[in-house]
Amino acid sequence: MTRIGRAFKRLKKDGGKAFIPYIMAGDPSLETTKETVLMLEQCGADIVELGVPFSDPLADGPTIQRAAERALKNNVTLRKVIAFVKDIRSSTQIPLILMTYFNPVFKYGSERFIRDASDAGVDGLIIPDLPPDEAADFIKNARKANLDTIFLLAPTSTEDRIRIVAKVSRGFLYYVSITGTTGSGLLFDGSMERLISEIKGCTDTPVAVGFGVSTPEDAAAVAKVADGVIVGSAIVKRLHETPDTLKDYVISLRQAIR
Amino acid sequence: MPALKELEEAYLLSQKDREFQRELVALRKTYIGRPTSLYFAKRLTERLGGAKIYLKREDLAHTGAHKINNAVGQVLLAKKMGKKRVIAETGAGQHGVATATGAALLGLECEIYMGSEDMKRQSLNVFRMRLLGAKVTEVATGSKTLKDAINDALRDWTTNVRSTHYVLGTVFGPHPFPVMVRDYQSVIGREAKKQILEAEGRLPDCLIACVGGGSNAMGLFYEFLNDDVKMIGVEAGGKGIESGEHAARFAGGSIGVFQGCKSYLLQDDDGNVLGTHSVSAGLDYASIGPEHPFLRDTGRVEYSYATDDEALNAFELLSKTEGILPALESAHAVAEVAKRAPEFASDKIIVVNLSGRGDKDVQHVARIKGIEL
Numbered sequence: 001m002t003r004i005g006r007a008f009k010r011l012k013k014d015g016g017k018a019f020i021p022y023i024m025a026g027d028p029s030l031e032t033t034k035e036t037v038l039m040l041e042q043c044g045a046d047i048v049e050l051g052v053p054f055s056d057p058l059a060d061g062p063t064i065q066r067a068a069e070r071a072l073k074n075n076v077t078l079r080k081v082i083a084f085v086k087d088i089r090s091s092t093q094i095p096l097i098l099m100t101y102f103n104p105v106f107k108y109g110s111e112r113f114i115r116d117a118s119d120a121g122v123d124g125l126i127i128p129d130l131p132p133d134e135a136a137d138f139i140k141n142a143r144k145a146n147l148d149t150i151f152l153l154a155p156t157s158t159e160d161r162i163r164i165v166a167k168v169s170r171g172f173l174y175y176v177s178i179t180g181t182t183g184s185g186l187l188f189d190g191s192m193e194r195l196i197s198e199i200k201g202c203t204d205t206p207v208a209v210g211f212g213v214s215t216p217e218d219a220a221a222v223a224k225v226a227d228g229v230i231v232g233s234a235i236v237k238r239l240h241e242t243p244d245t246l247k248d249y250v251i252s253l254r255q256a257i258r
Numbered sequence: 259m260p261a262l263k264e265l266e267e268a269y270l271l272s273q274k275d276r277e278f279q280r281e282l283v284a285l286r287k288t289y290i291g292r293p294t295s296l297y298f299a300k301r302l303t304e305r306l307g308g309a310k311i312y313l314k315r316e317d318l319a320h321t322g323a324h325k326i327n328n329a330v331g332q333v334l335l336a337k338k339m340g341k342k343r344v345i346a347e348t349g350a351g352q353h354g355v356a357t358a359t360g361a362a363l364l365g366l367e368c369e370i371y372m373g374s375e376d377m378k379r380q381s382l383n384v385f386r387m388r389l390l391g392a393k394v395t396e397v398a399t400g401s402k403t404l405k406d407a408i409n410d411a412l413r414d415w416t417t418n419v420r421s422t423h424y425v426l427g428t429v430f431g432p433h434p435f436p437v438m439v440r441d442y443q444s445v446i447g448r449e450a451k452k453q454i455l456e457a458e459g460r461l462p463d464c465l466i467a468c469v470g471g472g473s474n475a476m477g478l479f480y481e482f483l484n485d486d487v488k489m490i491g492v493e494a495g496g497k498g499i500e501s502g503e504h505a506a507r508f509a510g511g512s513i514g515v516f517q518g519c520k521s522y523l524l525q526d527d528d529g530n531v532l533g534t535h536s537v538s539a540g541l542d543y544a545s546i547g548p549e550h551p552f553l554r555d556t557g558r559v560e561y562s563y564a565t566d567d568e569a570l571n572a573f574e575l576l577s578k579t580e581g582i583l584p585a586l587e588s589a590h591a592v593a594e595v596a597k598r599a600p601e602f603a604s605d606k607i608i609v610v611n612l613s614g615r616g617d618k619d620v621q622h623v624a625r626i627k628g629i630e631l
Contacts, residue, residue: 055400055530056409056516059416065399077528106515107529129518131259156419158260180417 002123002148003095004171007046008206008227018172018228019219019257020208021235021250022049022099024067026076028240030084034091036239039247041094044254049126049230052081052100059128061181063233067240078104078113086120097124097150097171105130110138114145124148124171132168139168150174153199155191162195166203172228173205177212182233186212186222193225216256223257261419266434268339273441278338285330289363290320292327292445296453296609301579302595309463309602311595313582313612314450314478323585323614324446324474325356329425331442333360336423343367343418346425347411349376349404349470350540350587351383352614353427358392360425368392371410375402376539383618401533404470404543408517428471429547432518436547443477450609451481458607464488464598467611468590469561470505470540472547474613479559488560491550492594494536495563503535506563507546508554514545521548537566537626538586538619564593572596573616573623585614586622 001009011018021040025033037048053071057064078100085096098117105113105127117125125147130138132151142149148171153162156179166173177192178184192209199207209222210230222229231253238246272278286292295318299311316324329346336344344366348354354370361368370387374396377384387394400406408431415424429436429443454462465482467475469491479489496504504510507522514523516531524532524544536542553559564572572592577583584592591610599608616623624631 056405058409058412058517061413062399069399072530077530079528103514103516103523103525103531104529107525107527129515133259154416156260161260178417179419181413184417 002146002171003093004047004097004123004148007095008172011046011227017223017226017257018046018206018208019044019254020047020049020228020230021045022051022230022232023239024051024053024064024071024236025081025084026053026071026074027067027236028070029074030076030080033084034088037088037094038092040250041092043247043250045094045250046228047095047097049097049099049232050081052078052098052104054101054104057101059181061184061233063237064182067236078108082116082120082122085122089121095123096121097126098122099126099128102127102130111141114141114147118145118147122147124150126150126174128152132164135168143170152176153195155179155195157195159198162199163202166199166205169205173199173203173207174230175199175207175209175226177209177222180211182211184212186214186218196225216252219253220256229257261415262432262434268335269434269438272335272338278334282331282334285334286445290326290330291318293449293453294318296450296457298457299580302576303599305579306596306599308599308604309606309608310604311599312454312457312462312607312609314446314609316446316474316611316613317582317584317588317615321352321356321359322617323352323356324443324477325353325427326359327445327477328427328439328442328473329353329356329360330363332423332425332438333357333364333366336425337364337366339423341366341421341423343369343422344425345369345371345411345414345422346427347371347404347407348427349407349542350538350585351376351380351387351618352540352585354387354392354394355383355390357425357427358387358390361392362390369414370394371397371407371414373401373403373407374398376404376407379539379622380618382621403534404539405517405531412517428473429476429549430471430517430519430545436519436549439473440476440480440549443473444480446474446477446611447479447481450478454607454609461485461487462607462609463602464490464606464608466490466492466591466594466598466608468492468541468587468613469546469550470494470543470587472550474611476547476549478611483558489558490594490598491559491561492590493561493563494538494541494590495565495568496535498565504563505534505536505542505544507544508561509563516545519548521545522551537569538590540585540587541590562594564590568593570623570626582612583616583620584612585616586619588613589616
């Protein structure tokens, strides 16, 4: 079991919900990213998702696109993010997930990437443009290296799809609360509750919700129906525009996710 | 993924649906103006002094480029699928115009994504799309060209997938797009084969087409793949391969996975996609439709490139010798003909896909030449 699995196990025992903040590695610098990860842990984050900058982040909205552009300008690459994780492991044991697109992984070499990421202390991987249908070898290798493969489900996912994705997801399932990109508004039309209960019917793997959560109220509402709440764009935006307000905001999210 | 499955199923059904096919054939004939002619370019042939050169006149299709073949097919399919809205990316603006045209024809809402760099280069086409009732949305992220427009179109599609069909303009992206677009474009090669047999009583010796995403080339080549015919695809050499400012994926790229398919890609050592350059917006793209690498690696098709300067020279050459202004994209194919034709004996035949007309490029060419209009 990875650190992610242990975190959810502990939460389940305590009746808590996971708070999973996302930040873009290298925006504005890897030093800041390190300070931010440690701050997030100190404020009660259960798992941290680290974005790997990519030139064409298809699943991301404008906020994270810009963050990726800034990080790329600082020459932050997949290689450097892996080295960053290795470095930060001497300071924290918080579960860490890399969210990266597939081409940097492909260029790095899938097997080498899995080995290096695992050795560095990465716990899980989210690759939004790698559908499980194309990932049999990748999943097998990640499993051997004790890396959780976290796949995405959307409001449009069919029953077949849910079954396929549930079967290959480890750590947790990432339910994308909206059809669209990161940072869009959250939708309260009952579809989330419906889909999550459908997912729960297929698997015991925890379900975390992301893509549209920006206020503590959103987070509280999502925490009622899911096992974890992922907050990305709203944090990335604050870190860039008003970094002084980030800590209080993170604390307010933590308090809302119960 | 469910959207792609839905599309694949609808597409396969439409291929067997007689009514759909009848409608498509009728639109090709009465609306697009097919078959487009296969024209013997006598003066160009004499000037170059080698093989007989025929031009497949896709520039004469409605809206002035081959893009309409695919756009009308996909918009018709979208309508059958019950979609209310279509979106598309565009580089040179030709695919945007074609999609806006198809949407006007069939009464669907339409939004076109276009990089701000391309909007500057192709302002005339931006206005054309708006006249056709489409919303044109500027994409100011990344390199501000075609690849970024595709990113935003894909983002829109994932957001509005229930109501919207994404009319991808080339033989790229996730399955079934490369297959579907090739099939809609393969009408070019079917006609060309029939026409050359009528004109010359035999198959051509060589086919030449420019390759951006690669749909006009696939459209011409596909029908001839099992024949003894040489084929050449021409990429954008920009300012030369050594300069790094080009869009020659085979000459300067490596294998990558991008925007839903595995193909050759201009990328750095860390897998980030590199900026590209070409004088023609339609070829200014970092990757290439995945069937082209297959055809290249199996040795079936040869790929070369033409630089900006060569394309501009070919643009003028064809204008002056034949009275035909080619699109700057197609001018890359003409540039290759200018190099190759003299190597052939005078009884050999080359068919060039003149994928679009050059009216859209007139302002751009004037700017390059420093002429104020």
